[in-house]
Amino acid sequence: MGSSSFADLVALIAKLRAPDGCPWDRAQTHASLRPYVLEEAYEVIAAIDAQEPDALADELGDLLLQVLLHSQIAAEEGEFTIDDVIENLAAKLIRRHPHVFGDAPGDLPAIRKNWEAIKAGEQGHRVHPLPPLLAARKLVAKGIDPANASYPTPELAAGGRIIAAIKAAWDAGFDPEIALRKAVSYLDGEG
Numbered sequence: 001m002g003s004s005s006f007a008d009l010v011a012l013i014a015k016l017r018a019p020d021g022c023p024w025d026r027a028q029t030h031a032s033l034r035p036y037v038l039e040e041a042y043e044v045i046a047a048i049d050a051q052e053p054d055a056l057a058d059e060l061g062d063l064l065l066q067v068l069l070h071s072q073i074a075a076e077e078g079e080f081t082i083d084d085v086i087e088n089l090a091a092k093l094i095r096r097h098p099h100v101f102g103d104a105p106g107d108l109p110a111i112r113k114n115w116e117a118i119k120a121g122e123q124g125h126r127v128h129p130l131p132p133l134l135a136a137r138k139l140v141a142k143g144i145d146p147a148n149a150s151y152p153t154p155e156l157a158a159g160g161r162i163i164a165a166i167k168a169a170w171d172a173g174f175d176p177e178i179a180l181r182k183a184v185s186y187l188d189g190e191g
Contacts, residue, residue: 010082013068017076030073037066049181092122133166137176140167 004012016025040063047055071082096118098104104114130138140146146164151157169176 009064010068010072013065013072017069017072025069028069028073030070033066033069033073037063037070040066045181049178133177133180136163136166137170139163140170 013025016022017028019026040059044056044059044063047059067085068082071080071085075081094101096115098114098118099106099111104110129135140163146160146167149160151160166176169179
């Protein structure tokens with residue numbers, strides 16, 4: 001196919017979804033594609049962990065495909081377009097970087113403080129349930145200690161113990177998800 005521009009790629013996705021395009025692509029919806037978004041994101045992470053640039057480039061392409069498919073479906077339904085996605089992202093990056101595009105202080109503590117304040121202001125119009133492991137890591141990174149909670153049911157207490165393990169990994173200087181991924185790979189290789 002040679003060198004393709006972003007516009008060429010957007011047009012290719014539109015062609016795949018067109019009446020004379022691919023039946024599989026035409027049949028897809030936001031809901032039917034949902035599992036692939038997460039799968040592709042995890043494959044990006046695996047390529048990063050493997051330190052394989054060629055695999056990373058390939059997996060980033062697969063993740064971009066998900067963005068383009070969802071944007072095309074949304075455009076067909078009159079919801080938004082890929083241009084809206086790009087414009088929203090650019091506006092968000094500018095808004096979240098006042099130390100670059102404004103006159104806010106540029107030292108790391110001020111940047112972190114501004115970032116959290118800006119994100120907190122954005123939370124009102126967003127729904128973003130995180131995977132439990134990531135949500136727990138964010139809690140412990142904020143200093144929340146599961147040992148200080150009282151759990152009214154055995155199931156909640158079991159969850160609290162899992163969060164305590166996440167906190168122990170975080171306190172030891174490890175990203176809990178990476179540590180868990182490595183431990184799963186290790187145990188899987190042992191089996």
